[in-house]
Amino acid sequence: MPTRVEKKDVQAMFSDIAPTYDLLNRILSFGVDRLWRKRAVASLLGDFKGEARFLDLATGTADVALEVHRQAGSGARIVGVDFAYPMLARGKTKAERQGAPLSLIQGDGLSLPFQDGAFDGVIIAFGLRNFEDREAGLAEMGRVLKEGGRLVVLEFGHPRGLFGLLYAFYFRALLPVVGRLVSAHRSAYNYLPNTVYEFPEAERLSAMMRDAGFREVSHRPMTGGIAELHTGVRE
Ligand SMILES: C[S@@+](CC[C@H](N)C(=O)[O-])C[C@H]1O[C@@H](n2cnc3c(N)ncnc32)[C@H](O)[C@@H]1O
Numbered sequence: 423m424p425t426r427v428e429k430k431d432v433q434a435m436f437s438d439i440a441p442t443y444d445l446l447n448r449i450l451s452f453g454v455d456r457l458w459r460k461r462a463v464a465s466l467l468g469d470f471k472g473e474a475r476f477l478d479l480a481t482g483t484a485d486v487a488l489e490v491h492r493q494a495g496s497g498a499r500i501v502g503v504d505f506a507y508p509m510l511a512r513g514k515t516k517a518e519r520q521g522a523p524l525s526l527i528q529g530d531g532l533s534l535p536f537q538d539g540a541f542d543g544v545i546i547a548f549g550l551r552n553f554e555d556r557e558a559g560l561a562e563m564g565r566v567l568k569e570g571g572r573l574v575v576l577e578f579g580h581p582r583g584l585f586g587l588l589y590a591f592y593f594r595a596l597l598p599v600v601g602r603l604v605s606a607h608r609s610a611y612n613y614l615p616n617t618v619y620e621f622p623e624a625e626r627l628s629a630m631m632r633d634a635g636f637r638e639v640s641h642r643p644m645t646g647g648i649a650e651l652h653t654g655v656r657e
Contacts, residue, residue: 427613429530429554433505435610436482436552440508442605444483449604450597456485458649459547462576463489465653466545470494474542477566478502479531480549484513484524486576490545491522501541503529531559539568547576551621560634567656573636575627578618579643579650589648593618624650 427435436443447455463486466476474497478487481502490500502524504510510526517524529535531546531553544563553559563573581589593615601611622630624641627650631639636654643650 429505432552432554435607435613436504436506437508439605439607439610440483440506440512443509444485444512446601446604446611447485450600454645454648458576458644458651459486459489460493461644462486462545462547462574462651463493465651466490466543466572466574467494468572470498470542472497473499475499475501475540477534477536477541477544477563479534479544479546479563480504480552481513481526482506482509482549484510484517484526486545486547487513487524487526488516488520488522491520491524500524501536502526503531503534505530532562534562534566536566538565539571540566541571542568543572543574545574545576548578550575551577551617556622557630557634560630560636564635564656569656571656573631573652573654573656575631575652577621577627577650577652579647580619580623581647585646589646624652627652 476490476498478490478500481487481504484502487500487502490498502513505528507528510528513526532555544567550556550559567573597615598611628639628641631652631654635657637657639654641650641652
């Protein structure tokens with residue numbers, strides 16, 4: 423599969439791998455993905471208190487939205503949007519089981535069904551990489567955020583040095599094999615490292631966020647740079 427893939431193919435791919443998506447996240451990250459999401463949500467919430475509306479864009483099986491519910495409590499209204507319905511369906515089941523009142527909506531991140539300034543905070547975890555047009559995606563997140571609202575982007579990073587080499591071996595050679603065996607999908611777990619290596623470096627993404635109308639933009643690496651947590655405030 424080429425690195426940049428058409429929208430409908432990305433949608434079909436995530437729909438296909440939905441049944442094993444959570445399991446593979448835990449296996450392939452040795453469980454660390456949970457910690458990354460927890461930190462990302464903590465960074466989204468900051469000192470938000472009381473009533474607030476949050477959007478988890480590219481919510482997938484809703485792990486981030488559920489974490490927002492856990493950390494923010496009952497004052498938060500949480501909406502998750504994804505264009506792959508089978509991913510959302512798993513999220514809905516999890517939310518029901520956990521008694522979390524999430525609104526999970528099928529929609530496209532490039533054309534969100536919300537008014538300008540509808541949210542106090544927007545978070546996107548491992549989703550922006552998959553967007554056909556990332557600049558347009560960031561602009562759309564800015565549109566639905568209130569002035570002063572916070573954006574958090576959690577994505578894979580580019581580890582350096584010896585650790586980077588070891589990681590590259592794991593990510594490019596081992597991960598696709600395990601991913602293929604467990605998901606039975608031919609190409610999804612080759613697509614993953616391909617898109618990660620092609621995704622902009624952290625500084626470049628910061629520049630893209632500034633261009634999209636965010637200030638106080640910063641990023642910090644997690645787990646030796648395997649993941650990168652980007653934050654910004656809507657101007
Ligand atoms: C790697 S998953 C991440 C899911 C979830 N955020 C998580 O942390 O596990 C990427 C998700 O982005 C969704 N996605 C990709 N492009 C999208 C778009 N343009 N609009 C809505 N969802 C999109 C896919 O359907 C998929 O569920």
